[in-house]
Amino acid sequence: MSTPLLDRRRLLLAASSLPFARPSFAQQPQEAEEDLQVRIENRSTPELCAEKDNIELDFVSPQVRRMRVQAVHPSYIGMIGSDRWAPDWTSCDLSHDSKFAADARRLTFWETPEFWLVGYTFPSFWRPNDVPVRVGDRVEKGFHLVQLWMTYRERAEEILVFYPPDGYWRARPLPFEDMRWTAYGSSFLIGPVEVQERPIVALKEIVFDPQTRSFTLRFRRGGEAKLRLGSIDQDRIVLDVSYSDAMPDGLPFASLRSMYTTQSMSDAALVAWRTKRGIGWQEAPVIGFPGAPATEIWLGRHMPSRHNLSAPDMVFGKFQSTAATAVK
Template identity: 75%
Template structure:
């Protein structure tokens, strides 16, 4: 990538100050007319354990073929003096979680001067690690976690991570201003989300296309696929362009957000805001009591600082689009 190209890539997502849903510009009349409204169901449950994902927002639409996912620094990011990111196991009992043993390893299996992929295999994980990860002709199997790293300001920055065995993804922007690091928070799933003890996406294969910085997901359920392209990243947000080959099988969600909430100040996600098609304003609710909604855009995050993953980003789902319009054919007779 040239210096000009790199600068364009880095600055492409620059926008207004990040203050929750108000920071996102209202769509133009044309954009509003083209927006697809999707259904969001809240399947969250109360939970005391701060390390268990009890927040589950499921996204449904038979017509959905494209969307954007953003991870955005929280509105209070500039006020953080000392970050909090250590786990809190004080109210947790994970003794009944399944465990599959594996040989631990770490491997950087693709790299350029600016981006690289590093995979990890843990000594144990809750699901078998059999999903192949492909880059060109190279195929690696057995990773529990794969990180996408980026070189920025002469430092290595981890910007995206995914778990091949269960389909969970996490994203974060580059560190804000002079911060050296920020935490991950909420996770998301892309694809036919089904429940196998917990919500997952089951893959046949995950491939990475370096030229376009795109992950290609091939699903076991229904045989479809999706593409997650790293669109823009800077010190405010990371934007991912997500596209699907077709509708989800068996009326399954096309995506889900997973997070944790014990209380407002012990959470990775505490509030929800959503916008409806041609709606005059944003609507807001506490995430645990969110009734679900039909929406064209959804913000999930925090207004108050949390003792858990203080610097973790808010998440924004939007730019939902249906299948491309088919041009009318003219009879040549």
């Protein structure tokens, strides 16, 4: 089992009883003919600490060159009266976490009236912060966290965040209806997923293109991927991902990470997936999910949780081998 991501939850925190609900799946339930079936491996383990990412779903296929990631408001989003975002450190032992010190700072890389990109360096993180981030001719190093913001309804909304030192991403839609904010929850990795104390993607460089609102991820193991903001509204955020090559050494091309102790204390509790030519969706508790071949997968909750109740469900799908739109 990998050591969970306690520092990340601290950084995100710093910067009612509900009926059962059905999951919010992707908008197009009919699979395209060219969609691939990939192998999903479940490396999740039981955990007592509610601030550890013990859920790990790895995605494996040597054929994948494109995929789609969606963060979708849970189906009960309109019923939420209040949310809890404060951490619960019960049963958490932080004494063995690695820590690398740094000088705190904040920098705006790029901004327009509609969008802007901001980087943060915190006093410490579990990995060195040496991955360069490039925007146009400007190159900066030393950031633990980079946020993409946008203006919506005359307010600033943070919609996407990534961590250059270990390659983690989080995404969320715009706040639902009149809600002032919604929480982040599950995170994901794009690229060759390997274990260095924890599951990571080792990045050589990240390049942001303001014109296309896309991020090029250059990997230390070779190759690259592009993550593009496809669309965003008050229901979901859609991210289109393309890869230049297959992953080296048969490594996963992506991973979903989350937290689960019990259904009432979790960021994700259930998995639903569909297979090629399957007659319907299959569902399982995330801890007991045996892994499966799938063309699409949903990770989320049916029951209310005391932790990040408004956090989005995650949907991975549209796995394709077409190389025409691969990274240039």
